[in-house]
Amino acid sequence: MRYSAFKIFREGLTGNKGWTPAWRDPEPKPEYDIVIIGGGGHGLATAYYLAKEFGLRNVAVLEKGWIGSGNVGRNTTIIRSNYLLPGNEPFYEMSLKLWEGLEQDFNYNAMVSQRSILNLIHSDAQRDAFVRRANAMFLAGADAELADADQLRAELPFLDFDNARFPIKGGLFQRRGGTVRHDAVAWGYARGADARGVDIIQNCEVTGFDIENGKCRGVETTRGAIRARKVAVCVAGSSGRVMALAGMRLPIESHVLQAFVTEGLKPVLPGVITFGAGHFYVSQSDKGGLVFGGDIDGYNSYAQRGNLPVVEDVAEGGMAIMPMIGRARLLRNWGGIMDMSMDGSPFIDRTHIDGLYFNGGWCYGGFKATPASGMCYAHLLARDAPHPVATEMRLDRFARGHLIDEKGMGNQPNLH
Amino acid sequence: MSQVNRIKGGLIDRSTEISFSFNGKAMQGHPGDTLASALLANGQRLVGRSFKYHRPRGIFTAGSEEPNALVELRKGAAQEPNTRATVAELFDGLEARSQNHRGSLEFDLMAVTDLLSPFLSAGFYYKTFMWPRAFWEKLYEPAIRASAGLGQLSMEEDPDCYDKGYLHCDLLVIGAGPAGLMAARTAARAGVRVILADEDFVMGGRLNAETLEVDGMPGADWAATVVAELAAMENVRLMPRSTVYGAYDHGIYGMLERCTDHLAFSGGKPRQVLWRVYSRHAVLAAGATERPIAFGNNDRPGVMLAGAVRAYANRWGVAPGRRVAVFTNNDDGWRSAADLVAKGVEVPAVIDTRDAPAVCDVHGARHIRGAAVMDTKGRKGLRQISLIDGQMIDVDCLAVSGGWNPNVHLTCHQRGRPEWRDDLAAFVPGRDLPPGMVVAGAANGAMTLAAALRDGVAVTERLGYTDTGDLPRAEDEPRDGAPIWHVSQSRARAWLDLQNDVTVKDVKQAHQEGFRSVEHLKRYTTLGMATDQGKTANIPALAVMAECTGKTIPETGTTIFRPPYTPVPIGALAGRARGRDFRPYRLTPSHRWAEANGATFVEVGNWLRAQWFAREGEQGWRDSVDREVLMTRRSVGICDVTTLGKIDIQGRDAGEFLNRVYCNGFATLAVGRVRYGLMLREDGIAYDDGTTARMGEHHYVMTTTTANAVTVFRRLEFARQCLWPDLDVHLISTTDGWAQFAVAGPNARNLLRKVVDKAHDLSNEAFPFMGCGEVTVCGGMPARLFRISFSGELAYEVAVPARFGNAMMGVLMEAGREFDAVPYGTEALGVMRIEKGHAAGNELNGQTTAHNLGMGRMVSRKKDCIGNVLSHRPELLREDAVKLVGFRPVNRDTGLIAGSHFIGQGDAVMMDNDQGWMSSVAYSPSLGHSIGLGFLKRGDARLGEILRAVSPVHGREMEVEVVPAHFIDPEGERLRG
Amino acid sequence: MAEYTLQAEPPLAGTKMEIAGVRLWAPADLALVSLALPLGREDAADRAIKSAYGVDLPEIGRSVLAEDDTRLIRLAPDLAFALFTHATPDAGRVVAQRLNDALYTTDQTDVWVALALSGPDARRALERICPIDLHPQVFGLGHAARTVMEHLGVLILRTGEDDYLLLSASSSAKSFLHAVEVSLHNIA
């Protein structure tokens, strides 16, 4: 079924009785060419691009709960490509370009809104680092724009320019950055993949891998064994748990990241604002809630909930930078589990087990990466060669000493 | 008399009349009123508009679960959007306004969306607005945003202050209704520390809203006597107006106390206090929330929850209507009818979905059995209801009861799942409660008064707190019911989520489109996402979904309740940490001197440091900085460098310890000598640098960079305790203890000779470069002297106890007067270190190795040290790695740009041609042109080469020449002189 | 006679006020010296303490008053502080000599600043910033704890029934005073 204004109009006149399921609810088949473990944004995008770009349709996506129940369903919805390092920036820029055409591509309005993202600058050293990054973005074909304090004062008069502990000295804009309605991304990809023949199987948890002589032949699930030529793990947040079933230790720790939304408010924020001297970033959703977040709690956790110190820390950052939000109320606060990698950058790679592939380590930057991650993983699965923008996202990079460490924090995941 | 609906009784002070306004209209109420009760008393039924369709909305509940009656309170910067009128305490002068309408509340222009509702069903926006692409941001989205949202922020800084605090107790009782009061009393009498918190401003919970008796007295009176007993006990803390909003790990609870929200003016005191309550145990006695039944047009003002209707009558002396019908599926609804009649309100009918005898006698009311309300009329307020059998009844208020849901929210904050109880047709707390928490009363499914009282005692005793007193006498009032969730015969839209306009049809459509998991349902329809978090909507919607799927409600699922229980202002979560109080300030010892001498300050972490010292006549900061550099290099300059981390390291194994934490050797450092040290992280990346001085046989003083002072200390403690626990090493920070000044320049020694006591020989022979020692200054003041140089000049750092630092700065300047000594700030410091080619934060950025920094040979292969092994990984030692080198502009008039990238002559400006970046730049007044440090591929082998430094973000590029990083005195003659 | 002399300017010198019935002041001339117990030579260190001060080192988290009014505060297995009144900037040397160098000493006098609070509501004010439980049954006389208040590291001591001594870093003395002052104002 193709969605359109006309379709809505016709359904509206006939009592909205003609809508059909956005995706089927198939029983798992005994065998697929490719089984993707994880019905999150990345897994569904991978399936979509496998079918659409590489013509591989005998594909299943296995999801232990409901699709989109992982981090694509609980994030702060930001898209951007303002990275520094060559191992990252071309990948995220490709992702941003994919976002730009995504809705027309999969015929689903995910409310991609390029309302800009701003990183505030509070010191000269920070400005030097942002200039370097802005130029790296240009070199990779992305957009970037430096603003001085006066310009920001005119554009965002509600920021605290006069009484701030860490004065605002300027900012780095990426105007093409913005936000996306996160759940819709999962649904759009699922619907698109389903329409192209991919089986999306919910409530199907993988309990083991069928590995023989160094080759992965399929998976055990709560709904029976499923054989596959290739098994693609795509379960960021749970990577450690799932890959342990294949006997692998990863350069990843699982950490909880909290996110926050306020009650609905009439429009106050034009775009995404990031306060680097504190730990706070914020945007406003189409429904009016201020959606914000900060640092991870900082300890290993699979609990999908956090604790008060970070809640307070984030609120302090918010009040420090925009004290007008003091009377806005926090409505909901949730936690998601992040694959925090050892250098803050992800992996899209084969493993040492033949037929077993791994996508993970997204830290808390996975949402914006969804389209490119799907595209690059699909490329790897279909061609057995990395996509040109994902050549450095390898598991062996630490052994080689090839680090993609944007923040320069080293092998301590909770600092990335 | 504006209070047309005021009836007798209630816990309000009728002797005092207070004035308030709603949408500018003056109204009156009494102390004890909420804004909602006062609005109802004044006959104001229409109070707001719904989120999506802008449908008229009235007051629906009498508590914090309110989905409809959201208003803006106060004005100007104090404007407070989305406040529930049902919990806003009335005060004299209160100004309230309705929100979310264009034009007046009565004639909201946006109400046109309601006419388009067939086209705006669940998830419609995912299916359209995609063409043309550019229209989304420009047209569709702004329109959606403007119509969405609810209240308005003032856009001004929150004028109130907030505070936080910590409370500790043995038992936290959450909710001061019958169960909570009994729990608190039991534990209090047992002598343990008790905190009793309730979100209401009057303790007693439902007892204040009911006509039930305890121990032979009215419930509210009984509650007051218990509260009085507790208030007199030293081990009890009563906290009304305090909402426990979150249950966090290990018995930590978040609680918001509203201190001045019920006052017209805060008097400069915190508006709210955010308490973290540390409690061994908690009794959750949060009561229950009534749920509605969905039927056609059930969203009109005048349709209310039955328990709320009787609360208004009993507690506030307000009749929400003049003719009030009751629609119920359970016994409890009948009590509303009976209480209203007892207060003289006309109740034309009690419509019970059950075909069963009357629960009690309701004078004047028809009992309509096995019936249901199907539709309503009344555009801005209820006028008439029609039943499924076709009969119509004129009413202006309909009290609806669909049963009660235990308030299990806090039991789920640690991911516990509630369990379904068929006899109650409701979820009750599951077994997986937050550790230390027990649940009592209606929250635990003990739905009658007597049961709640019993339960409050029982759960507390189970925690080990016992009281031998008698259980208060009360009755078990009838609470039977038979669930019905929506009236299937209704043809008109039947609302589930009143705020977000989610109807039964929307749920059915979500099912039809495959959004069947509860989470999909919520996300697709926005059910339960409004400010009330679906407190009244979620369970009925779940029931509708269960009907569609043919499963039971528990099979269909439950949603996860997350903190906060009710919304918490961001201002309260931030507390005092805002504006200049966001983080503490650290001041250098000479701060006062600097202030008095024209310093401009800059934030360096939490420190404020003098950036430069402007003199009269200087046109801008560059003038000052150039002068400071030139005067220092020409004669002598003084800079407060106290912010560098200082760690006192003592112990028999201190030398060995240092040898392991620095990559270069420290084993051979002699007493009285200083050495530069480079520290790596264990992953082999350069981490921090500084000097360490050997002050005595077993005594060293380490300096770290300002930025890393805290983390270096932490890492050293890790090495000491976890890696080599049997080394005798002891660390203590002395950063704040010593005021340390760099005295740099050709006249540094001459100046210091005037200050350091004569007994100390400062000659080059006696106190050479990289020497150190304890000295006295100014006639016996203990001091430390280090001959080290960051500027490249003949330089010393002299340290005195910090309390003498301000005076010391003055003395140094006074002694330096004959040399034209200048104070210099961080800018001049930065210029001189770039001139000298020293790496600083921009170079030691956590991404560079000793190899990159040109210090690869310092990493000794002959000993173990942190980072040694991993620093030798192949790709970190690549032959084409970037190397730190100097740059100068080919056109000397050009200013370099930090952050520019290096591109070869003739190469395209793109990533594949990127050869490195400029990390630091400065204008060198010594050389008369801009200079830079940067990282360039194979940089050390490319001296003399001409490259382009491009900065596309500035739209600029310039030619630069690769030069050695030492721009000044490359042989180091000055600093050894 | 030296040409120049140095005047001491302790960051909170002269602080003295009463808010909410609580007296708040900065005690003058407090000296603080850290005492680290050499590994493997703890017994000798203990003996040196005993002979110098006439008391044993207290348990961790406790302090004792020695005969000369020096307060010995035990912070960790191998670390204690000696807190005493001493105006001249040689407290470290004085203590080291007294202990016969059996412990590693570091003068901490200028690293810290002190604020004293006294009054029945002192605890209620501290409740706003102090995360640890100061209830008299839990935090008894002489108890000592290092913790964090308003982002500042603080060593808190209970020196009397309603008396507390708070020590924090000297560089952030003003923020420290502000934090305590605001706490008092907010309960007044």
Place this chain on the structure above:
Amino acid sequence: MIIHHPLLGPRDAAEFVYLGDAALIDRPDWQAENAAEAFHAYGYLRDNPAGVHQELWYHEQGDRSWLVVTRNTVNHEISRVELARDVARARGRGR
């Protein structure tokens, strides 16, 4: 969270700084033949269990001790807290 410090009693976790897996105590021998491999595993590979986890916390706003905390990563329950120094010695670390 609350960490029951073995010497100081219950303290809010906010006084502490987290490092990670207590395996970081087991720093390999730099002279071993497989030192490169061993240090790679030490520095980069983690068990990352969903369940009981031994981990290092530093009492920065307290007594500056490093602790080994045994905590369940699924429900955050802490079952044991030890001084890291004792653990390190028990694991054979010395000078």
